[in-house]
Amino acid sequence: MASTRISAQLYSVRQYTQTSKDIAETLAKIKAIGYQAVQISGFGPYDANEVAKMLKDNDLICASTHVSFERLSEHTDEVIEELHLWECKHTAIAYMPQDFHSPEGLIDFAKKAEHLGKKLSDAGITLSYHNHNFEFKKTAGKTWLEILYENADPAYLKAEIDTYWVQAGGGDPAEWITKLSGRVPALHLKDMVIGPDGKQRTAEVGEGNLNWSAILAAADKAGVEWYCVEQDECYERNPFDSLKISLENLQKMGLK
Numbered sequence: 001m002a003s004t005r006i007s008a009q010l011y012s013v014r015q016y017t018q019t020s021k022d023i024a025e026t027l028a029k030i031k032a033i034g035y036q037a038v039q040i041s042g043f044g045p046y047d048a049n050e051v052a053k054m055l056k057d058n059d060l061i062c063a064s065t066h067v068s069f070e071r072l073s074e075h076t077d078e079v080i081e082e083l084h085l086w087e088c089k090h091t092a093i094a095y096m097p098q099d100f101h102s103p104e105g106l107i108d109f110a111k112k113a114e115h116l117g118k119k120l121s122d123a124g125i126t127l128s129y130h131n132h133n134f135e136f137k138k139t140a141g142k143t144w145l146e147i148l149y150e151n152a153d154p155a156y157l158k159a160e161i162d163t164y165w166v167q168a169g170g171g172d173p174a175e176w177i178t179k180l181s182g183r184v185p186a187l188h189l190k191d192m193v194i195g196p197d198g199k200q201r202t203a204e205v206g207e208g209n210l211n212w213s214a215i216l217a218a219a220d221k222a223g224v225e226w227y228c229v230e231q232d233e234c235y236e237r238n239p240f241d242s243l244k245i246s247l248e249n250l251q252k253m254g255l256k
Contacts, residue, residue, distance in 0.1 A: 014042030117156030136169030206249030
């Protein structure tokens, strides 16, 4: 049983999870850093039973996973079986396929995701959607993210809000967490800085410009269960070092 709500989003170390051997070594490193839970994402080919054993061997909880919309649609039962094997109660659609990137397609996606979410809910699993920044386009005065969640039953489609991508889309992460209160089982934590080239960069939590006191206060009130640390790119740092910095900074902020 974990004594923390912080998990490591393994997409951050995806270059080290492409073989079974690498996955085992990576999970051991994540545990050594101080994480007690992970979000599984970005793996190369794997055997679900082997991964279950690796998690158990390292005393790690699978807090959540990412799944593609295509795999979830075409292999729903397989995904459910895998999540049960890993004793995982949460998954999220990692990205909306390009075919749905229109006002009409967005509503179609919402309905299809809701349908899949109902199947997962019946199996004791929550389905969320993980946002990027393109969902902050507006149609008739509303962002696509608003339209998406308005057109899907909150019981069957949750929100995996990504703090960096909300900020990159011009939104306020704390405001969005509050807006979707009770609907955010897992939250993606990543910071934002401006790099030497003048462009936005992902950064370790607490090392950038996001308002973490407001974000964490909103998340606590909204009932967030898991705080998933993710960093898409770590630039000059090793991603394991970045995950360690983020964990230590969150602990200093009082998150347990």
